[in-house]
Amino acid sequence: MNACDLVLTPTHLRFMNRRFACTIGRGGLTGNKQEGDGATPRGVHRILEAYFRADRMAQPVPWARPIGPQDLWSDASGEADYNSRVRAPYASSHEQMRRADPMYDLILVTDWNYPKAESGKGSAIFIHQWRRPGWPTAGCVAFSRTDLRFIAQHLSPRSRLIIR
Template sequence: MTPDDLVLTPMGVRFRGRLFPCSVGKGGVSRNKREGDGATPVGRHRIVGMLYRPDRMDAPAPWAVPIGPGDLWSDDMGDAGYNQLVRAPYKHSHERLRRADPLYDLVLITDWNWPDAVPGRGSAIFVHQWRRPGFPTEGCVAFRRDHLRWIAGRILPGARLIILAA
């Protein structure tokens, strides 16, 4: 582990010498992540992308990519685009990245089950904004908005989100 890694601890996520409160999946932390279980998967997940809403904030880092109105994330296990960024119109099951709420205003994408997705293993483990303190996610790791912006301004592509078994 390096200071540039995001490391989940019982007290929150450690990054660059600071500790940030966070939320994890409603299914807890799991060694056997499955699509729809709400669990945050154990592992060392590389940060492979950063997306942001250009209509709501400035780019937090030079490598951040704007989220467009038609940007979606496929969660359809039967589709070739499973666990990939796809564009509307898209007939398969998906999650809209440009949401009405602020949860995905800023997203760090991990390499969980990506780029060669195994159907059923779970899609889209993101780092994003939380709904409120302690409110669980569907498997992602979530932070307070200002903390997420601070992290995003300092994290580099290839850094890891490290989730250890409890």
């Protein structure tokens, strides 16, 4: 473990000698992640990409890419592009990256089952803004907008999300 890691505990996340309130998946933590189970996968996850809504915020970090109106994330298990960013029109099952609510205004993409996805092992395990404190996610880790932005701005290329 290094100083730039994000470490999830049962009650909060530790990062840079600070504690951050967060929420996890409605299915709790799991060592056997499956598509649609609502659980947050245990493990050591690298943070590979960042996306943001340029119409709602300034670029939070230089490596963040804007989310466009056609950007989707495939959750179509069995498809070649399962658990990756795709563009509309896309007939298979997917999630909108450009949402009406602010939940995906800033997304940090973890390497859970990505970029080489195994069918059925879960998709779109992101770090994003929570709906509200204590409200579970579909498997992601979520924070307040202010905390999420702070975390994104202080990540290093060696940062990992550690979920035990």
